[in-house]
Amino acid sequence: MQGFGLLSILIWLPIITGLLVLVLGERAIVAGRWVALGGAIGTFLISIPAYTGFNTGTASMQFVEKLSWIPSLNAYYALGLDGISLPLVLLTTFMTIFVIIAGWVVIEQRPAQYYAAFLIMEGLMIGVFSATDSLLFYFFWEAMLIPMFLIIGIWGGPRRVYATIKFFLYTFLGSVLMLAALIYMYVHGHDYAIAAMQAQPLSLIEQRWIFLAFLLAFAVKVPMWPVHTWLPDAHVEAPTGGSVILAAIMLKMGGYGFLRFSLPIAPDASRELVMLVIAMSLIAVVYIGFVAMVQQDMKKLIAYSSIAHMGFVTLGTFGIYAVVASTGSLSGAVLGVDGAIVQMVSHGLVSGALFLCVGVLYDRMHSREISSYGGVVNVMPHFAAFMVFFGMANSGLPGTSGFVGEFMVILASFKASFWFSFLAATTLILGATYTLWMIKRVVYGPVANSHVAELTDINNREFLVLGVLAVAVLLLGLYPAPLLNIMEVSVHHLVAQAVHSKLPL
């Protein structure tokens, strides 16, 4: 038994800060804001020792905490980090700061609750990534729906109620079936620890059902075609901060779930059903790419682009079986999973930044329609530079983080099949088309109307947010090695687990 440690602080500090902001209330909002920002920055600073103190030489869980939680269910309050969850935890603590800053003076309705909701979300999301007990994982996973439900429902756009209920019910449906699968494994293995479930022997038929239950839960979250339809609605209606958290972190939970649960727990079923997932991923990349192209609403366009980009994550994740089948070696498979994780982190930064850019415009014009804009560069040159930069990153320009992940996944899928990589590579064209076409219509050209002419350029606060994110995107694009180092051993371990059959020979 190990007591409270770093990870518990990371989970509970933002939650307690959030409650504190809630207690301070709307009347003390000036203080509340600073408390919220302090909490977010504090959490980020505390997460840095997790990075510096991380031992890249081992695949086992680090910063482990284990306390008895529910003795009669044999469930533990068990936390730990490995090379797969650490980058996502860091992404969470990093992005939350910008969400708080981005809502600084913009949110006029119940701001204290707004900050509180995001801080509580942050704690719960870190909980999801660091739980090593599946019941604890599920606890955080579901609890997270409540603040998000409120965020979209209270601060969202005109159709927010429809969007938020759709969001909740979609994800809830996926989750309860995952819960059923987890309980099934507990009933047979008497242990809720994820590691025990990964080691639990399961027949192919059991694995198949468990895999499908997980697939539903995680595919909804990612989201994969054809269960993606909640995302555009939720994104369009969510406030800027909500969109950022949704795109940057919540979508990653699906990808994380595949890596942590689906592959190691049901390896044989994953191998058997891999074509299903690859087909869904490629449809997401190609078809959703076309769908993104015709969107009139900037947020909707970025939402669809997120679905296409997350297609790379699932392609890289499940591509390992195709790679191993055709090459017989694990190295290509590792490349694919590495690519998937890099893509997750990069997409978190880039899509978050793009939603912040749209937020900057929306705060001024109260319109997300592409056709309301035009020639923004003439009045907002600094903003235009950022938007173009993030647009380039979104379309995978070399030198930005968007390139690294996509390139690795395409390279890995090439080893599996020429056609996989061919279809995946269409994103280089499609992504560029929809992103740059939007940028062209919004940013360039003559000033479209008098409203655009009255726009003011970004202020220092916005400059700071976008600037830091731009630096992060560039750093990751030019020098991804630190991230790859963290992941390396864990990914090797994961791939070995994923290709190791659980069936008796």
Next chain:
Amino acid sequence: MPETTMTWASVAPAIGEIFLTFAICAVLLIDVFSSERRRAMTPTITLGALVITAALLVTVGPVGGRVVLFDGLYLADPLAFVLKLAALLFVAVTLLYSRSYMSQRGTARGEYFVLTLTALLGIFVLASANNMLLVYIGVELLALSVYAMVAFDRDNGIAAEAAMKYFVLGAIASGMLVYGMSIIYGVTGTLSLDELAVRLGTTHSLGAVLGLTFIVVAIAFKLGAVPFHMWLPDVYEGAPTNVTLFIATAPKIAYFALALRLLTHGLGGTVHEWSQMLGVLAVLTVILGNVVAIAQTNLKRMLAYSAINNVGFILLGFVAGTPEGYAAALFYTLVYVLVTLGTFGVILLLTQKGFEADRLDDYKGLYSRDPLLALVMLALMFSTAGVPPFVGFWGKLSILQQLWATGHTSLVIIGAVVSVIGAFYYLRIVKLMYFDPPGAGRPLPEWQPGVRLTVAVNGLAAFVLGLLPGALLGLCSRLLH
């Protein structure tokens, strides 16, 4: 082994029932003979009686194991002890929540408190009954008190109608129960549940199954399982809200005890038969309860269908047919009652003279009118929907877990999917309170600090038990082993 002499040790475990009986007489007499001004003391005296009963139970009542008294009629065990304490707590809180509602409507008369106490006595008797006759006495004591409570506001036509329906259908259910018991008696020749368990364990007769069928129907009636649920929405909606609160809380514990003592103990030999019957009922119940709840515009009626749905989950715990399954059902029952108590507490706090706060539209924009009540309601709604970190989640989890453990795959899937359907109408309440602008002309709720604090604690309990459910889960599984 029948005892011939009555000693202190042979009555001490029944101290709760004994004191309660005296208290009922005392409250009745005090209320009749005191002056109009003194009569206002009756609610306080009643609460005092509850506190003393609890104190006596805790000091004198506990038993180490299974103790059978009064020639095998009466059973004292830790389970009965916990059920009685829970019932006491829930009834006391019910009285507290109802106080201002009743005084606003002039229904806070002495008879109401007497009826509350007799109903509680019925619950006590059911929790400890070890003989079919005593079971029947407990059922009737509870039911007859509640019929009268529903009709208590005699000038209210809807309530009278509800009481009539309740009485007629409830009488049919009681008839079923006594008929089933008589068949069982005819087949086995005993009324004692202990003896019954022995005799049915060895012989298996069609007659016993016939009797069992009637008993299952009666239990389904009492709990409100489909297709015997017809009375429940009308009674919930028609009864004064304080009575609805009463019906929705403590009696559920009694009927849980009824099902447990009769089915799993006395008729334990026919577990195969009754678990199949309950399986069909439970599936119909969870589906119908959830689907029909969506269409409701009256909150009390919606909560009635929600009760039906939750009863379905309790029955699913019985379907598992194992002590762990019954423990899950017990946990679910306690948690459900706790959450329902809070929900009606919020409703009662929002009522005014002439304003019942029972339509869904009355909750529009509640957040901006009363943030505390909205927050409590939010927690309770998410809890009933089974979303962590609230305690309702653990109820659903333990039921599903026991169904998996006993190989009821299709029931697990049905239970999981209907939870999602159910989530919709609980979310709708949250949506009304938080996302909609407040409607015009709603009276501001009266400020009752004590009651508000209790409601807040009630909501907090749903949260804290959700974070740390270990103790209660452990207690439930210990009680049924």
